[in-house]
Amino acid sequence: MPPSAGKSPVSPLPVRVMPCLDVDGGRVVKGVRFADLRDAGDPVELARAYDEAGADELVFLDITASSGNREPTYEVVRRTAEQVFIPLTVGGGVRSVQDFDRLLRGGADKVAVNTAAIERPELLSEAAERFGVQCVVLSLDVRRCQGPTRTDSGFEVTTHGGRRSGGLDALAWAQRAAELGAGELLVNSMDADGTKDGFDLELLALVRVAVSVPVIISGGAGRPRDFGPAVDAGADAVLAASVFHFGDLTIGQVKSALRADGHLVR
Amino acid sequence: MGLGVNGPSVVVLDYGSGNLLSAQRALERAGAQVTVTADREQALAADGLLVPGVGAYAACMKGLTAVGACSLIDRRLAGGRPVMGICVGMQVLFERGVEHGVHTEGCGQWPGVVDELTADVLPHMGWNTVAAPADSVLFEGVRDERFYFVHSYAVRSWVLPAGGGAFRDPLVTWTDYGERFVSAVENGPLTATQFHPEKSGDAGARVLANWVATL
Numbered sequence: 178m179p180p181s182a183g184k185s186p187v188s189p190l191p192v193r194v195m196p197c198l199d200v201d202g203g204r205v206v207k208g209v210r211f212a213d214l215r216d217a218g219d220p221v222e223l224a225r226a227y228d229e230a231g232a233d234e235l236v237f238l239d240i241t242a243s244s245g246n247r248e249p250t251y252e253v254v255r256r257t258a259e260q261v262f263i264p265l266t267v268g269g270g271v272r273s274v275q276d277f278d279r280l281l282r283g284g285a286d287k288v289a290v291n292t293a294a295i296e297r298p299e300l301l302s303e304a305a306e307r308f309g310v311q312c313v314v315l316s317l318d319v320r321r322c323q324g325p326t327r328t329d330s331g332f333e334v335t336t337h338g339g340r341r342s343g344g345l346d347a348l349a350w351a352q353r354a355a356e357l358g359a360g361e362l363l364v365n366s367m368d369a370d371g372t373k374d375g376f377d378l379e380l381l382a383l384v385r386v387a388v389s390v391p392v393i394i395s396g397g398a399g400r401p402r403d404f405g406p407a408v409d410a411g412a413d414a415v416l417a418a419s420v421f422h423f424g425d426l427t428i429g430q431v432k433s434a435l436r437a438d439g440h441l442v443r
Numbered sequence: 444m445g446l447g448v449n450g451p452s453v454v455v456l457d458y459g460s461g462n463l464l465s466a467q468r469a470l471e472r473a474g475a476q477v478t479v480t481a482d483r484e485q486a487l488a489a490d491g492l493l494v495p496g497v498g499a500y501a502a503c504m505k506g507l508t509a510v511g512a513c514s515l516i517d518r519r520l521a522g523g524r525p526v527m528g529i530c531v532g533m534q535v536l537f538e539r540g541v542e543h544g545v546h547t548e549g550c551g552q553w554p555g556v557v558d559e560l561t562a563d564v565l566p567h568m569g570w571n572t573v574a575a576p577a578d579s580v581l582f583e584g585v586r587d588e589r590f591y592f593v594h595s596y597a598v599r600s601w602v603l604p605a606g607g608g609a610f611r612d613p614l615v616t617w618t619d620y621g622e623r624f625v626s627a628v629e630n631g632p633l634t635a636t637q638f639h640p641e642k643s644g645d646a647g648a649r650v651l652a653n654w655v656a657t658l
Contacts, residue, residue, distance in 0.1 A: 189620065190569035191589070228644070233570060258464045262472075264591060264642050284464040286593075286642060308461060309498025311566045311593045360566050391568045413564065443570045443589050 188391075191441040192404070193233035193414035194431055195393065196421045198223055199240050200269075203249025205422075206240060221256045227421070228261045230428040233443055235261065236289070236363075236416060239269030251283045258284025268316055268363075277304045281312060289314040289363055292336050295345065298357055305358025310390075315359035319347040319380060320367035332380060339367040347380070348387045355388040362388060363416065366396035373399025373420065376407040385411030401426060401434030408440045450474040451490035451658035456515075456532075457481045458506035461497035466529070469641035473652040481510040490658040492519055496531030500540030500557060500596065501547040503531045513550040516633075520552070525632045525658055530594060533628070533635035537598055552633060553613075554602045555625075562621030565595040571638070573626050575616040581629050581636075581653050582616065588646035590626075590638035597624035597637060 199206040204218045224235050235257070239250045247270065254267055267280050268289025277288045294300050294315055304313045318335045320342075322328055328346035335342045351362055364384050366377035376397045384392055391413035398404065398417040407415050420426045432442040453475040455466050463479050470477045470493065478485055486492055494512065496503045507513065516526050516536075528536050535549045540557040549557070560567060570589035575582035599622060605612045616627035618637070627636045634654055640647035 188564060188569070190567075190571055193569055255464065258462065259468045262465065262469055262642060262644055262647060264593070264639075281461050282463075284462055286462055286465070306499070307502070309502075310595070311497060311568065312461065361568060389564055391564055391566065413569065 187408060187411065188413050189441075190413070191233070191443045192408045192412060192435060193393075194231070194404075194428055194442075195234045195236055195266075195414050195416045196227045196232050196428070197236040197238055197395070197416050197418040198422075199238050199418065200250060200253060201240050202246075203253050220253045221260060223422075224257045224261045224265075227428065228263055231432060231443070232263065232428050234264045234266065234414065236266045236268065238289075239267065241270065251279065254280060254283045254285050266314055268314065272300075274300070274303050274307060277308055277312075281308060285312075287312045287314050287361070289316045291316040291318070294354065294359075295334065295336060295343070295350070298353065301354055301357040301359050305360070310358050310360030313359050314361045314363055314393075315351075315354040316363040316365065317347060317350065317354075318365045318367055330383060332383070335367060348383055351384050352387050355390045359390060361391045361393065363393045363395060366394070369397030370395075372397050373425075375399065375403040376410075376412070376415070378406055378410045381407060381410045381412055399425070401430045404431050404435050405438035405440055408435065408438075450476055451655060452476045452478070452488075453491040453493055453655070453658070454486045454489040455479045455493045455495060456486060456507075456510065456512060458503075458510045458512065460495055460503060460506060460531075463495055466493060466495050466641040469648060469651055470655065472648060473655040475655045475658070483511060483515060486515055487518060491525045491527065491655065492516070494526065494528040494532035494535070496529065496533075496535060497593075498531065500531060500534060500542050500549075501545055504535055504540075504547050504549065507535060507550070516550055516552065520632055523632050525634065525654075527654055528635040529641070530637060530639055533637050534596065534598070536628075536633065536635055540596065542596060553628070553630070555598045555600065557596050557598055559595055560597050560599075560621055560624060566593055567595065567597075567620045568593045570643075571618050571620060571626075573616050573618050573638075575627065576614045579614050579616065579627075579629060580657065581614075581627060581634060581650055583653050585646055585649050588649075590636075590640065590643040590646060590650075592618070592620070592626075592638045594637060599624050601625055
């Protein structure tokens, strides 16, 4: 059910500012210049530093190439949950209800799923039934249609880091996922990603009116002033990775800018 | 960081619900000695019992029923022994829950029905404020702080009549999201929060420490 027409899409809650850590074999892939850490490659240290800096939630994305050994990831999740007392979402390579179970038991509060849900959408309903919609996050890599591909919304879902596309309409998929049991959407704009030119507000606004679950927007953040417009376009949460890790932006700067724009922050 | 060597004992009731590690560690930080178990003897003997809960009301009640949680809570309260419910662990303390038209009986410690909030965006997911009574013990030392909520269902009206003779009136804390709902209750040995103190940073740690201090 979309939000009722005419109402402001702006959330009554403070927008959640979420740093995302890419983890490979239990180590942070990018991100060294963020803070004075004993071990800048340790996701737990970085998580603790972001917590102290005022992050509202954390996301770990497991980019371990082989799906074989996930032990280092579980270990990192467990150590983080023991030491950092803000919500933790873990994604990357999640394929089954068993993966959900293992991560939630290990200390994750939410689990993000992407490709596996495209291949088998029932995974969303199975996970929601067993663990509740509140811990099922659907991650979508979205771009404007290219080449011969056309979708109703003009946006398509891609897989394999944007290298493949099956012509799946991004808005239709977002709606279906929310109906099946995704309690939150993590919308990654492949067009905006890496540009540091601001979030993809057009995509965000379309997703916002298409679903009534919380929406996290990701991709394109470069300056403190990029965040306010995302809230105005309906973002419940804003996610960024390298700009935080490389120290281009601090959580504090982002929140100050949001506050200056008249937005609520924690 | 207190390791709780001499602190009060708390059992986190393990009935197959979500992330219990954060609750365990947050209580340990608050000075408690924590055991995560469904063992009835241990749960009866502990100074405090924490009832966690995430997900669907019916699924949580099924798990709780399997470990005899309602009678366990009854036994503890009959002896004045503290119990704290968190999130769905709070909701199950009411008479019943209604999700997708399915009515599920709760433990019934308090009158009232848990049903869907009216809001543009659900689940209610994020950091919200609370309006606590001035004499709240749970929120002592907590001012203008936000707590982490993640739920779609809540108790919108508190129907236990005030001035219940020999009983001291419960302290009820409220939060707004689309509409007003009950976000915490302090009722003698029975305490509950709709938000997750174990995920609410320093403010949440203070709430847990306030509870542990009553044990």
